[in-house]
Each structure stands twice: as structure tokens, then as C-alpha cells.
Amino acid sequence: MRNASKTLTSFLILALALTVVGTSALAFPGGAPSAAPSATPSAPAAPTITKGTVVETMDSGGYTYLCIESGGQKKWAAIPQSQVKVGQQVELRPGMEMKQFTSKTLKRTFDNIVFSSGLAAAPASAAAPASGK
Numbered sequence: 429m430r431n432a433s434k435t436l437t438s439f440l441i442l443a444l445a446l447t448v449v450g451t452s453a454l455a456f457p458g459g460a461p462s463a464a465p466s467a468t469p470s471a472p473a474a475p476t477i478t479k480g481t482v483v484e485t486m487d488s489g490g491y492t493y494l495c496i497e498s499g500g501q502k503k504w505a506a507i508p509q510s511q512v513k514v515g516q517q518v519e520l521r522p523g524m525e526m527k528q529f530t531s532k533t534l535k536r537t538f539d540n541i542v543f544s545s546g547l548a549a550a551p552a553s554a555a556a557p558a559s560g561k
Contacts, residue, residue, distance in 0.1 A: 475522030476542045478505045482516045489533035493541075494518070505542040512547075520544040 480498030487493075491506045496518065505520055512518060523544030530537045 476525045477520065477522050477548075478503055478542050478544065479519035479548075480517070482512055482514050482518055485512050485514060486534070488531065493531070493534070496520075503542065504538050504540065505544055507544050507546045510546060519548040521546055521548050 480496040482494050483497045484495035490509050492510045494505045496503050521544050523542045525542045529541045
């Protein structure tokens with residue numbers, strides 16, 4: 429009986445070890461990651477903040493597309509449809525930049541465009557007027 433108990437214990441330990449190794453191989457294709465990776469993965473790109481003067485704007489498909497000029501350079505951005513006018517100073521919330529984005533509704537491809545969740549602050553004209561006494 430004692431030999432049967434040892435055999436069963438050895439079998440269970442072996443089965444557990446194989447399960448752990450098998451699970452590790454499934455979770456990490458090519459095997460479990462090493463303690464010291466040979467190459468450091470590149471960090472994701474930092475979100476882009478766009479601010480400047482609106483030089484062109486168009487609404488399409490629920491978005492407002494803005495061409496913003498700052499420091500002599502122009503950059504396109506897209507935000508949820510908003511009231512924005514040419515000549516207005518804007519600052520957008522951080523967004524992610526896409527290259528070679530094609531807008532099906534505009535039938536246009538942008539070399540680079542920043543997708544933002546909207547304006548960082550409401551324009552001064554939209555602020556509530558101060559109450560006078």
C-alpha cells in the first residue's frame with residue numbers, strides 16, 4: 429500500500445508539473461518569457477496635443493475635421509462634431525495620431541491626423557457671462 433501511495437504522489441506531482449508547463453506554453457507562445465528579455469519593447473507613442481489657429485474646418489459623419497496652424501505648420505485633427513470657426517484659437521484634448529487615414533464620408537485621405545475627444549476648454553465666447561449688479 430505504501431508503494432502505491434508513493435507512485436500516486438509521484439504521478440500527481442508529474443501531472444501538476446506538466447500542467448504548469450503546458451499552461452505556460454499556451455499563455456506565452458514560444459514558451460514563458462525569460463527573466464531578462466534580450467530587447468526592451470518600445471514604449472507606445474505619447475498622446476498628441478494639438479493647439480493653434482483653425483485655418484480650415486468641415487463637418488462630416490458626426491466629426492468636425494480641423495486644420496490647425498501653429499508655428500507655421502499645419503496639422504489635421506478630428507473631434508466629435510463641434511462648433512468651431514476659422515480663425516478661432518483652439519487646444520484639443522490629447523489624442524492619437526494616425527497616418528494615411530481615409531475618411532469615407534469626405535472621400536479624402538489624410539497623411540497624418542490626430543483623433544481627439546474634443547476641445548480642451550470651451551471657447552471664451554461660450555463662457556457664461558458675468559452677472560453685473
